[in-house]
Amino acid sequence: MLRSFTSRMVGAAQRTNSAVTASAVRLFSATSTASQATSTSSTASSSTPSTTPSTDAQISLLRNQLKYYAVAEIKNRPYLITKNDIIVLDRLKDVKLGDVIELNQIKELGSKDYAIQGAPYVSSEYYSIKATVIEQPKGKIVETFKKKRRKHFQRRYHIKPLHTLLRVSELEVKA
Amino acid sequence: MPAPMVHPVLKNGVGAFIPQCRRLVFHYCERSGSSRGMIEYLKKDLIQFAKEHPHVEVIVTPRPSKHPVIRGLYLNGKDKVVCVRNMEPTDIAGKVALLKESAGNRMKVFKKPVISTTESVRGIWSPFHAAPHKI
Numbered sequence: 235m236l237r238s239f240t241s242r243m244v245g246a247a248q249r250t251n252s253a254v255t256a257s258a259v260r261l262f263s264a265t266s267t268a269s270q271a272t273s274t275s276s277t278a279s280s281s282t283p284s285t286t287p288s289t290d291a292q293i294s295l296l297r298n299q300l301k302y303y304a305v306a307e308i309k310n311r312p313y314l315i316t317k318n319d320i321i322v323l324d325r326l327k328d329v330k331l332g333d334v335i336e337l338n339q340i341k342e343l344g345s346k347d348y349a350i351q352g353a354p355y356v357s358s359e360y361y362s363i364k365a366t367v368i369e370q371p372k373g374k375i376v377e378t379f380k381k382k383r384r385k386h387f388q389r390r391y392h393i394k395p396l397h398t399l400l401r402v403s404e405l406e407v408k409a
Numbered sequence: 410m411p412a413p414m415v416h417p418v419l420k421n422g423v424g425a426f427i428p429q430c431r432r433l434v435f436h437y438c439e440r441s442g443s444s445r446g447m448i449e450y451l452k453k454d455l456i457q458f459a460k461e462h463p464h465v466e467v468i469v470t471p472r473p474s475k476h477p478v479i480r481g482l483y484l485n486g487k488d489k490v491v492c493v494r495n496m497e498p499t500d501i502a503g504k505v506a507l508l509k510e511s512a513g514n515r516m517k518v519f520k521k522p523v524i525s526t527t528e529s530v531r532g533i534w535s536p537f538h539a540a541p542h543k544i
Contacts, residue, residue: 303530313523318420320524331510332426346531366422369429370510374518397519401422 292350293360297407299345304363304405307339307355317405321365325396329367335400337363343407361407365400373397428464429512432482433505436472443494447477450498458505465509479504483513 296302303316313321329335340356340363342349350356373395381388421427435451437444451469459467472478476494479501483489489511491504 301527301530311522315523316525316527316530318423318525318527322519322522322524331428344530366426368422368426369512371512371514372507372516374516376518395519401420403423 289357289360292348293407296343296345296348296350299347302343302345302405302407304337304340304344304361305342306337306363307341308337312341315363315402315405317402319402320368321400321402323398323400325370326367326398329398331367331370333367334403335365335367337365359408362404363402363406364404366403367398368401369397369399371397371399427484428462428509429483429485430465430481430509431484432466432468433508434468434470434480434482436470436475436478436480438473438475438477439471441474441476444477446496446498446501447493450501454498454502458502462509479508481508481511481513483511485513487513489513 301316303314306313306315306321308321308323315321338355338358340352340358340361341354342351343356343361344350350360376393376395378391378393379388380391421429435447435455437447437451439448455467455469459465476492479491479493481489481491489508491508493501493504496504
């Protein structure tokens with residue numbers, strides 16, 4: 235039905251045509267220990283560049299964009315975050331309200347047309363990502379019910395999870 | 410016609426962080442046994458807690474012939490009430506910390522790891538702006 239496409243078209247009209255070609259040339263990789271420029275490979279299907287771009291050139295491409303996201307790894311779990319987001323974590327014991335945490339395990343740093351994938355993490359000299367502890371609430375009771383029918387076996391487990399909420403206060407790409 | 414109320418979009422923690430708990434009211438009974446732990450907590454630990462958290466207004470009021478209760482009031486106008494009858498001072502300290510670290514919202518199930526109101530960075534997929542598939 236045409237109805238669904240028209241709503242898509244309104245949002246799509248705001249995007250530039252560069253998205254068509256750039257989306258195919260999207261991903262570059264960078265090593266975590268790179269302080270000097272390293273050779274990288276682009277996963278492009280349509281174009282085959284003769285020279286591989288350096289990490290600094292990639293960062294300058296990224297810096298020309300407007301909005302960024304990052305895939306941060308906190309306690310071995312990935313969180314896709316932008317600025318002003320709230321991250322819901324299991325309770326962190328060694329943290330108080332108002333503490334500012336610098337996230338330095340970033341797997342991917344990206345924008346609309348470009349993304350940098352770390353191997354395993356992006357070097358921390360290219361970004362500044364900070365999160366503030368805003369709340370440490372208790373969640374609602376979660377019930378797990380187990381039953382084996384005709385075997386007279388059933389159990390109910392109740393958990394009231396403890397959380398820490400972090401607000402992403404800063405997400406910047408540095409030159 | 411009066412102007413409609415404008416509610417600012419609050420993002421606590423981005424520019425500045427404001428602790429959400431603004432008042433803790435401690436009710437106890439002088440005579441009843443269920444307030445014994447509460448009275449001990451009020452004598453031993455409460456003053457230290459109040460000094461460490463100057464943004465929290467601490468009020469202690471006797472409430473005769475009732476169980477001891479801690480009532481926390483938050484910046485969004487809501488309150489949380491916790492009954493601490495027959496609890497030891499260490500348990501009461503735990504409940505006070507729970508109230509102090511909360512934000513006045515209802516307890517809810519957090520289904521997603523990230524709560525976000527910003528638009529997606531990469532945009533929503535559209536068949537007219539994606540590379541055509543090949544068979």
